[in-house]
Amino acid sequence: MAIALLFLFKVNHAQINYGLKAGANFARMADEFTDYKVGIGYFGGAFAEFGINKKLFIRPELLYSVESFKQQFGNGGSLNTAISYFNVPLLIGFRPVDKLKILGGFKWGYNLNATFRAEGAKNSIKDFYKNDNSLSLGLDYRVMKGLGITLHYNHGINKLQTIQLADDEGNSLGNKKFSLSRTFQLGVSYSFTK
Numbered sequence: 001m002a003i004a005l006l007f008l009f010k011v012n013h014a015q016i017n018y019g020l021k022a023g024a025n026f027a028r029m030a031d032e033f034t035d036y037k038v039g040i041g042y043f044g045g046a047f048a049e050f051g052i053n054k055k056l057f058i059r060p061e062l063l064y065s066v067e068s069f070k071q072q073f074g075n076g077g078s079l080n081t082a083i084s085y086f087n088v089p090l091l092i093g094f095r096p097v098d099k100l101k102i103l104g105g106f107k108w109g110y111n112l113n114a115t116f117r118a119e120g121a122k123n124s125i126k127d128f129y130k131n132d133n134s135l136s137l138g139l140d141y142r143v144m145k146g147l148g149i150t151l152h153y154n155h156g157i158n159k160l161q162t163i164q165l166a167d168d169e170g171n172s173l174g175n176k177k178f179s180l181s182r183t184f185q186l187g188v189s190y191s192f193t194k
Contacts, residue, residue, distance in 0.1 A: 015051030016193065020044075021150055023187015027067035030156075030180045039068030039080060043087075043185055055095050059103060063087040067183055081116045083128060085109040089136050101140040107154050108133055132181055133158050140189060148189040156181035 022044035029036040045063035052058065065087050071079040091105035109132035138152035159179055 015057075017049040017051075017057075017191055018047065018193065019146075019189055019191035020046055021061075021063075021187055021189040023150065023185055025065060025067050025183055025185055027181065027183040028069045030182050037070040039070050039082070041066035041068040041082060043187065045087075047189070049093065057093045057095070059089075059091040059093050059105075061087070061089045061091070063089070065109070065185075067181065079116055081114065083114045083132075084112040085132060086112055091136060091138070099142040103136070103138040103140065103152070105136050106133070107136045128179075131158065132156060134181065134183075138185075142191075146191050148191070150185070150187050150189050152185040154181065154183045154185070156183075 023042070025041035025043055026038050027041060028038045043063050043065035045061060045065075047059055047061040049057045049059045063086075065085045066082055067085065068080060068082040070081075087107055087109045089105060089107040091103040094102045096102065111128055111130045111132060114128045134154035134156045136152060136154050138150065140148050140150045142148045157180070
């Protein structure tokens, strides 16, 4: 019995891959009220891969991510907004060839802090919702042993702000939710196993 358990442990352990990843975010907000421009942020964290078989695996990640986007005004001014997230992607991976991984799944994000900067002044923003949930797609390519390049896209599915609508006379027309996140991530990864 002990020998069988030891054998199972070795097999399961051999199918576990873990590592670190970091890189740049290219993010914007999609909504009907404001024309946001892409801003550059950054992300970093850890991942683990649990093999189902030689081709399929489950990959949870823990990431710290800063997503930034811009507003340009007609007078030449701009407003830069940055949201810091604790992100937990849960992905299913497929390995069609040895060096390439295709990933897809769900990302849960928790808003740790949001700030905006205009004309050198930095202030906190309280009107973004705390949860930012996204559908996630990605490609990972292994360049050499342990080192890889990662490209992911997160497509926000829950709106992040609420605006109060009014008619021309100032009468309330109720609230409307808006703002969906759209984020590309380009980075490098390092696996401590294979």
